[in-house]
Amino acid sequence: MSDNREVTLRFLAEPGDQNFGGKVHGGAVMRWIDLAAYACSAGWSGKYCITAYVGGIRFMKPILVGSLVEVKASVIYTGRTSMHLSIDVNARDPKREDGHKTTHCIVIMVAVDEDGKPAEVPEWKPTTERDIYLRDYALRLAKMRTEINDEMSQTLAKLDGEA
Template sequence: MEGNERQTTLRFLAEPADVNFGGKVHGGAVMKWIDLAAYACGAQWSGKYCITAYAGGIRFVEPIYVGNMIEVKAKVLYTGRTSMHIGIEVRAGDPKETERYLKTHCLVIMVAVDANGKSTPIPQWEPQTEEDIKLRESAIRLMEMRKKIGEEMESYVHEA
């Protein structure tokens, strides 16, 4: 039901097809997992189809190995009128053990869209705990920083 499920966790094993030339899981595979988790989280929050509008601040902390148990945790940190800022943590470890270690983290912004692909309103999320208030404030600060970065990047973008 929309508006009730604020977080989700995907769990699976890293497969041989995920490996890069160095023998570790390819960063592109990790980014795909991040996008899948962000979509699942955004769709269950909004009850609507969602598209990725932004993925940033991706930090690859440690390598992931084929055969690792992967947990991709996604949580709504802030909602706009049609968008959701979703914090992502990727953890991994030996599937025979319970401990998972932080491997990657980032922020993804998903936008809910209607059948015509137009952005559509979503349920608003209001933080209830002190931790949630801090997370929302952090998401707002990051939004302001992205605007400044976008202005700086305009000099690199050339219209055809």
């Protein structure tokens, strides 16, 4: 396990990442988020990790092709086999200092062993006021996910019964 619970990927947004509107495609941003989440969770746990959940993704501002992009992943809560990560994507013109947040989401990664079964991860303990807030944020979102999953299950069961 690494003592560092954060990873930042930095690169230039390329023309191949462009959508029909000339900005970076949301799917490209989601791929970058998944890469950063894997690098962070694998580094924290020392194990191969799989994506279990991506939620609350907020696309706040577009990313222009040629922008310097930073994707920062941080462990904000650990379960027995899972790691909740806060992901922030920032972008800026590489010739300038001023950047802006473009995207935010939460990703849950699960560590797995050689047989693909969930494996225990080291516990992350918040120490600062900010870390405690982020841990509590992850726990509040987990509660909301349970409510959303229940609602979706009920709706899908009803709609499938009508088919």
